[in-house]
Amino acid sequence: MKHSPYSLLVLIFLLFFLNNNYAQGPGSLFVDAGLDTLIPCGTGGCADITADYLEIFETFSTNYTVAPIPYSPDVTSNPPFPFNGLANNMNPNQDDIWSVVETLPFDFCFFGSLEQLFQVGSNGLIRFDVGNSGDWNAWNFNEDLPNNTNPALGEGNIFTPVHDINPADSDSDEIGYEVLGTYPNRVLVVSFFSVPIYGCSDLRETHMAVLYEFSNVIEIYIQNKHVCVNHNGGNAALGIQNNDGDIAYVPPGRNTSDSPWTASREAWRFKPDGLETFAFEWLDSTGTVIGNTDTINVCPAGGSEIFTARVTYTNTCNGDVVVLEDDVLVTISTALSIPAGIPDDLILCDEIPNDGFAAFDLTLRDAQIINSQPDTFVTYYETDTDAEAGSNPLASPYTNTTPDFQTVFARLEVSSGLGLGCFDIVPLLLQVDAAPAITDPIDDLILCDEIPNDGFAAFDLTLRDAQIINSQPGTFVTYYQTEADAEAG
Numbered sequence: 047m048k049h050s051p052y053s054l055l056v057l058i059f060l061l062f063f064l065n066n067n068y069a070q071g072p073g074s075l076f077v078d079a080g081l082d083t084l085i086p087c088g089t090g091g092c093a094d095i096t097a098d099y100l101e102i103f104e105t106f107s108t109n110y111t112v113a114p115i116p117y118s119p120d121v122t123s124n125p126p127f128p129f130n131g132l133a134n135n136m137n138p139n140q141d142d143i144w145s146v147v148e149t150l151p152f153d154f155c156f157f158g159s160l161e162q163l164f165q166v167g168s169n170g171l172i173r174f175d176v177g178n179s180g181d182w183n184a185w186n187f188n189e190d191l192p193n194n195t196n197p198a199l200g201e202g203n204i205f206t207p208v209h210d211i212n213p214a215d216s217d218s219d220e221i222g223y224e225v226l227g228t229y230p231n232r233v234l235v236v237s238f239f240s241v242p243i244y245g246c247s248d249l250r251e252t253h254m255a256v257l258y259e260f261s262n263v264i265e266i267y268i269q270n271k272h273v274c275v276n277h278n279g280g281n282a283a284l285g286i287q288n289n290d291g292d293i294a295y296v297p298p299g300r301n302t303s304d305s306p307w308t309a310s311r312e313a314w315r316f317k318p319d320g321l322e323t324f325a326f327e328w329l330d331s332t333g334t335v336i337g338n339t340d341t342i343n344v345c346p347a348g349g350s351e352i353f354t355a356r357v358t359y360t361n362t363c364n365g366d367v368v369v370l371e372d373d374v375l376v377t378i379s380t381a382l383s384i385p386a387g388i389p390d391d392l393i394l395c396d397e398i399p400n401d402g403f404a405a406f407d408l409t410l411r412d413a414q415i416i417n418s419q420p421d422t423f424v425t426y427y428e429t430d431t432d433a434e435a436g437s438n439p440l441a442s443p444y445t446n447t448t449p450d451f452q453t454v455f456a457r458l459e460v461s462s463g464l465g466l467g468c469f470d471i472v473p474l475l476l477q478v479d480a481a482p483a484i485t486d487p488i489d490d491l492i493l494c495d496e497i498p499n500d501g502f503a504a505f506d507l508t509l510r511d512a513q514i515i516n517s518q519p520g521t522f523v524t525y526y527q528t529e530a531d532a533e534a535g
Contacts, residue, residue, distance in 0.1 A: 088467025
């Protein structure tokens with residue numbers, strides 16, 4: 047068993063953004079803050095947002111979880127990586143041998159060990175405890191995994207599956223590998239493409255292993271795995287085991303003793319199962335941490351705010367640290383908002399004693415504010431804050447509390463339907479004009495009677511206009527026979 051040195055180098059990648067999808071494959075590091083969210087007005091101005099991200103676990107432990115995964119994670123119906131056309135063709139057209147020793151360009155931790163070299167066996171397996179190029183890759187086995195006594199199993203670490211296949215039997219098959227992606231999401235893909243089964247050359251096997259940087263996840267994808275019962279009993283095994291060959295993880299129904307078994311379009315994930323080595327946080331637009339649960343309820347400041355999902359990953363294999371972030375915009379909808387009509391000022395004449403106060407019928411402006419919009423109503427408030435909150439509505443008639451001029455606020459609100467609770471606010475000016483003062487007393491109008499001295503004469507009432515107005519601007523005079531008529535105008 048090899049033991050892993052711990053790198054003291056900490057690489058922190060701030061603002062390392064991913065485009066809301068897997069960088070290379072489902073075992074890669076990622077964080078997705080979700081789709082931008084539009085909150086309907088009238089629903090309280092808050093909404094739940096949920097982030098998705100890869101959870102990774104420390105590799106000092108020898109524990110793994112084994113789980114089936116989709117063969118094709120997208121609409122292409124293909125695995126996330128190709129089976130053929132890989133950059134490094136390892137097919138020697140020879141049966142039952144180990145490849146040359148290859149160097150991994152990234153650190154990979156496996157059962158608590160730091161692995162940096164690998165070899166590929168022509169019978170569908172990979173090993174990290176490397177030997178010589180061209181070593182014999184045994185094919186005959188009937189034991190289960192784990193195993194450290196039969197070289198056909200004991201020399202391997204990853205079985206994609208292991209079974210007796212024969213690359214020397216065809217020129218169209220391919221055994222190859224390629225490193226894809228960029229840090230911290232590189233992957234090693236090792237594929238066995240269309241390799242004939244020994245003794246049944248018409249049966250072609252296609253399967254591959256994918257090793258993920260940083261998360262240290264292993265995935266196995268099987269396009270076709272047939273059975274040739276005429277050779278080695280059709281035995282095959284799929285899984286992973288440690289270098290000592292005494293711990294293994296095998297999916298149900300996929301060990302040697304389950305043979306003969308077949309598989310088509312099947313995939314499995316082997317994931318380290320130690321302590322969590324990630325930390326998740328939600329941040330608001332000021333950079334303040336507001337929570338660490340996947341789902342959080344937010345209320346966007348000012349009606350629109352960007353929230354950030356942040357995951358800090360630590361690779362216990364070498365000490366590297368990577369920080370990934372993704373943003374989501376949360377906005378309160380204005381699509382159902384209603385524009386209030388602009389009301390005319392409400393103007394009243396003051397009454398004695400000309401104190402600047404008057405009783406206003408606020409409802410006189412309802413029609414202008416509603417502006418023919420159905421299912422709406424109007425309420426009035428002394429402050430904009432009260433109007434926004436819908437608190438402390440004013441009764442009508444309302445007597446102004448500030449003399450002469452005062453602004454109140456009208457709130458137009460939807461009373462039913464999808465826009466229930468949506469509102470708009472508009473100011474309304476209340477104005478109290480000073481009542482004109484009549485000069486008192488007014489000089490009498492005197493005329494001489496004419497023949498036949500009947501006591502009647504035609505008076506020019508306007509002769510006293512100037513005296514009554516007494517230079518008060520913006521005023522005019524009308525005359526009435528009774529005081530009641532004068533009051534009524």
